[in-house]
Amino acid sequence: SQKIEQNSEALNIQEGKTATLTCNYTNYSPAYLQWYRQDPGRGPVFLLLIRENEKEKRKERLKVTFDTTLKQSLFHVTASQPADSATYLCAPTDTGRRALTFGSGTRLQVQP
Amino acid sequence: DGGITQSPKYLFRKEGQNVTLSCEQNLNHDAMYWYRQDPGQGLRLIYYSQIVNDFQKGDIAEGYSVSREKKESFPLTVTSAQKNPTAFYLCASQTGGSQGGNQPQHFGDGTRLSIL
Numbered sequence: 001s002q003k004i005e006q007n008s009e010a011l012n013i014q015e016g017k018t019a020t021l022t023c024n025y026t027n028y029s030p031a032y033l034q035w036y037r038q039d040p041g042r043g044p045v046f047l048l049l050i051r052e053n054e055k056e057k058r059k060e061r062l063k064v065t066f067d068t069t070l071k072q073s074l075f076h077v078t079a080s081q082p083a084d085s086a087t088y089l090c091a092p093t094d095t096g097r098r099a100l101t102f103g104s105g106t107r108l109q110v111q112p
Numbered sequence: 113d114g115g116i117t118q119s120p121k122y123l124f125r126k127e128g129q130n131v132t133l134s135c136e137q138n139l140n141h142d143a144m145y146w147y148r149q150d151p152g153q154g155l156r157l158i159y160y161s162q163i164v165n166d167f168q169k170g171d172i173a174e175g176y177s178v179s180r181e182k183k184e185s186f187p188l189t190v191t192s193a194q195k196n197p198t199a200f201y202l203c204a205s206q207t208g209g210s211q212g213g214n215q216p217q218h219f220g221d222g223t224r225l226s227i228l
Contacts, residue, residue, distance in 0.1 A: 094213070
């Protein structure tokens, strides 16, 4: 069955450093991979979408990579700020599926 | 501003009671979704609807029911058959399309349901 793995341990980094979060998936080949940010008690907010034929995508201080050989996506936050502290969810989604499939998320904590 | 409104923010259910969670969107989106989120787990799909008067079961539909009588509204009923309903429920919408993963989803701020 499809499996999505995100590090369940929180990632703690110092302000100004680059945070890198990992999303691994197994037993399927998603055509699209989305990343969302979720703050406590709030709904997820869309950040980036990358397609299987794209290696990298950027948006301001965010960068996402999609390696279909390794079955992995990396999410980078450069020049991190305390306001970037949140849980980040990945959603690698199969072409045949109507709804998104989500990982359990990784909490990022940026220390001032 | 366009968006999705979920209500209530907190809800308590008694044993044997059905409760209904509201979800309204003014984004003119065709597709709407209900997810359940438990601590330490990803979002799991309960039901989804691609068009008015049509909906499909998701991965964990047992104990839940929905309706889609209007484009803007997609209420979720948690029935007494759902034995473990305590969770954070999220509603989302998306523009229509042939595949779900090629468009972002817009989420409401959730309803937290607890058992009395």
